Amino acid sequence: MQTQFIYNSLTNKKEVFKSLKDGYVGMYVCGPTVYSNVHLGNVRTFMSFDMIYRYFLHLGYKVRYVRNITDAGHLTDDDAEDKISTKARLEQLEPMEIVQKYTVDFHQILQKFNFLPPSIEPTATGHILEQIQAIETILKNGLAYEVNGSVYFDVLKYNETENYGILSKRKIEDAIENTRVLDGQSDKKNSQDFALWKKALPEHIQRWDSPWGVGFPGWHLECTVMSTKYLGEEFDIHGGGMDLKFPHHECEIAQAQACNHVAPVKYWMHGNMLTMNGKKMSKSTGNNILPEEIFSGDNKNISKGYTASVARFFMMQAHYRSVLDFSDDAIFAAEKGFNRLMEAINLLDKLEVSTSSTFDVKAWKQKCYDAMNDDFNTPVLIANLFEAVKIINLINDNKVTLTVEDFKEFKTTVNVFVYDILALENTSTNNNNSDKLSGVVAILIALRKQARENKDWALSDQIRDELIALGIQLKDGKEGTTFSVN
Numbered sequence: 001m002q003t004q005f006i007y008n009s010l011t012n013k014k015e016v017f018k019s020l021k022d023g024y025v026g027m028y029v030c031g032p033t034v035y036s037n038v039h040l041g042n043v044r045t046f047m048s049f050d051m052i053y054r055y056f057l058h059l060g061y062k063v064r065y066v067r068n069i070t071d072a073g074h075l076t077d078d079d080a081e082d083k084i085s086t087k088a089r090l091e092q093l094e095p096m097e098i099v100q101k102y103t104v105d106f107h108q109i110l111q112k113f114n115f116l117p118p119s120i121e122p123t124a125t126g127h128i129l130e131q132i133q134a135i136e137t138i139l140k141n142g143l144a145y146e147v148n149g150s151v152y153f154d155v156l157k158y159n160e161t162e163n164y165g166i167l168s169k170r171k172i173e174d175a176i177e178n179t180r181v182l183d184g185q186s187d188k189k190n191s192q193d194f195a196l197w198k199k200a201l202p203e204h205i206q207r208w209d210s211p212w213g214v215g216f217p218g219w220h221l222e223c224t225v226m227s228t229k230y231l232g233e234e235f236d237i238h239g240g241g242m243d244l245k246f247p248h249h250e251c252e253i254a255q256a257q258a259c260n261h262v263a264p265v266k267y268w269m270h271g272n273m274l275t276m277n278g279k280k281m282s283k284s285t286g287n288n289i290l291p292e293e294i295f296s297g298d299n300k301n302i303s304k305g306y307t308a309s310v311a312r313f314f315m316m317q318a319h320y321r322s323v324l325d326f327s328d329d330a331i332f333a334a335e336k337g338f339n340r341l342m343e344a345i346n347l348l349d350k351l352e353v354s355t356s357s358t359f360d361v362k363a364w365k366q367k368c369y370d371a372m373n374d375d376f377n378t379p380v381l382i383a384n385l386f387e388a389v390k391i392i393n394l395i396n397d398n399k400v401t402l403t404v405e406d407f408k409e410f411k412t413t414v415n416v417f418v419y420d421i422l423a424l425e426n427t428s429t430n431n432n433n434s435d436k437l438s439g440v441v442a443i444l445i446a447l448r449k450q451a452r453e454n455k456d457w458a459l460s461d462q463i464r465d466e467l468i469a470l471g472i473q474l475k476d477g478k479e480g481t482t483f484s485v486n
Contacts, residue, residue: 002059002369002373003016003373004017005017005373005374006237006267006269006375006376007269007321007375008267008268008269009167009268009269009270010166010167010265010267010268014374014375015267017267019061019236020234020235020236020266023061023062024061024063024064025056025061025062025063025064025236025237026063026064026231026235026236026237027049027052027053027056027063027065027066027235027236027238028066028067028068028223028227028230028231028235028237028238028265029045029046029065029066029067029238029239030067030068030223030239030240030241030244030248030249031046031067031068031121032069032106033070033083033084034071034084034098034099034101034103034106035084035086035098035102036102037105037109037292038102038109038291039281039291040274040281040289040290040291040294040326041241041273041274041281042241043109043110043113044274044315044324045239045240045241045271046067046110046115047113047115048271048315048376049065049067049271050110050116051316051320051376051421051422051423052237052239052320052376053116053118054116054423055376055421058416058420063119064119064120064230064231065118065120066118066119066120066121066122066226066227066230066231067120068122068123068124068222068226069099069103069106069121069122069123069124070123070124070219071095071096071099071103071123071124072095072124072125072206072217082206084098084099084206085204085205085206089205094205095205095206099125109291109292112291112295112308113291113308113311113312113423114308114309114312114423115423120230122226122229122230124222124226125206127226127229128217130225130226130229131197131217131221131222132197132210132211132217134196134221134224134255134259135151135196135210135221137258137259138153138196138255138258139151141258141259142157143157143158143258144196145189147187147188148187148199149199149212149213149214149215150195150197150198150199150212150215151195151197151212152187152189152193152196153194153195153196153251153254153255153258154189154193155172155192155193155194155254156172156189156190156192156193158254158257159172162254164250165250166250166253167249167250167253168245168246168247168249168250170246170250194218194220194251195218196217196221196255197210197212197215197216197217197218197221198215198216198217199212199213199214199215200216219248220247220251220252221255223248224252224255224256224259228256228260233256233260233264234262234263234265234266235266236265236266236267237265237266237268237269238252238264238265238267238268238269239268239270239271240269240270240271241270242270242271242272242273243273244270245268245270249268252264253265270321271320271321272320272321272322272323272324273323273324274315274324274326275323275324275325275326276288276289276301276325276326276327277301277325277326277327278325278327287301289301289302291311294308294311294331295307295308296473297473297475297483301327301328302328302331303332303475303477303482304475304482304483305473305485306331306335307427309338309425309427310335310338311331311334312422312423313334313337313341313382313422313424314326314330314331314334314338316378316382316424317337317379318378319375319376319377319378319379320378321375337386338424340386340389341385341386341389341418342424342426342427344392344393345392345414345415345418345426346426347392347393347396348392348414350396351392351395353401353402353404354401354402354403355403356401356403357401357402357403357406358400358401358402359400359401359402359406359410361402361409361410362409364384364388364391364410364413365409365413367384367387368381368384368385368413368417371384372421378422381417381421381422382422385417388410388414391410437485441483444463444467445483447459447463448460448463448464448474449481451463467483471485472485473485
């Protein structure tokens with residue numbers, strides 16, 4: 001195994017990665033709360049860990065990758081009830097209908113982005129018994145208390161012997177000063193205590209029997225229970241978005257320590273946020289885009305649709321710990337780079353080998369591995385792949401030569417990093433057909449424009465509707481009419 005460095009959020013520095021058990025990696029990533037369509041920021045986080053999962057597999061590790069589904073209990077101290085129950089009431093559906101609807105959407109979107117499925121995908125509702133058992137253990141160890149049918153984690157008591165804030169670097173005194181007084185918190189001993197089990201009000205839909213009465217689990221508990229059940233009391237990597245570091249991951253550490261008296265995770269990894277046009281994504285302002293809208297182009301923030309692989313390439317151009325800004329110009333530029341890369345790969349099959357090499361393949365190959373071994377630095381890896389693009393074109397122009405062995409190693413390495421690790425899919429082989437399709441649609445767009453100028457609305461609508469029936473969506477904008485293929 002090559003030496004790998006991973007940035008550990010627990011220590012805020014890069015550390016040499018050494019798995020707890022040689023040849024094995026245990027990795028847990030907080031999955032979605034399935035009450036709405038998965039948004040692009042979530043996709044970016046899951047994509048980062050899909051890339052990390054793929055790289056560990058490529059290096060020969062046996063990886064157990066656990067990514068949960070939160071289908072109950074997403075209750076924070078700012079919420080009156082969990083998000084799934086709220087959405088079920090709004091859509092007038094059973095909570096499990098909401099769960100099924102948005103779990104299916106989540107899987108379909110990830111499949112389009114060419115994700116590998118995790119080894120295990122447990123659900124919160126499938127582990128209610130284990131969560132109750134964990135609460136009983138924490139109560140027994142004196143680090144929780146029950147009041148009026150709810151159970152809360154005693155943060156101040158825990159902090160007497162442990163460090164609540166070890167991950168987020170927050171001081172308990174600051175947490176006390178900055179905690180707002182919220183409805184329903186009068187039962188707590190201290191404002192920063194968090195719910196392990198919450199008593200269900202009569203109108204709450206999702207509810208289970210427990211030793212403390214009918215209720216539902218707190219959000220933080222499920223991940224502690226499922227991660228340690230499937231990966232052990234100590235495991236290698238826990239990942240998620242930066243927004244989960246506090247309070248979710250901080251609470252996970254506290255719960256695990258309270259149950260098992262050991263720090264659960266060796267390396268904490270956090271992906272950074274995705275912004276849009278320089279601002280935070282927001283549905284209310286319209287500064288937002290769903291994955292399906294990227295594919296269709298049916299969003300005011302982009303001028304046309306893009307393939308899932310182009311969107312994936314766009315995200316891989318930024319380091320997973322960096323803020324990435326999505327804009328029409330940025331993804332349009334990514335599409336150009338993606339097409340250039342794929343055109344070069346297609347050219348690889350047509351190149352001829354020589355009796356000598358004038359390019360050091362092994363040194364270039366090592367640079368690719370060095371990039372990935374340096375905290376999964378995909379931007380540097382992609383820069384090295386574009387160095388390969390230059391070499392491919394130079395070979396084609398007879399300005400660089402490779403022997404049979406070097407050519408085979410060069411081609412294999414390109415394919416491994418592009419297809420197996422970055423998980424891009426080559427769509428450029430259809431470019432000729434795409435060019436012909438674009439030409440035909442351009443003719444129809446011109447005819448439709450002429451019909452509209454002549455106020456022949458029936459013909460204009462007929463052209464639009466028949467294209468839609470073929471899966472071709474027209475989009476009228478200030479710059480003219482563009483199209484996307486669904």
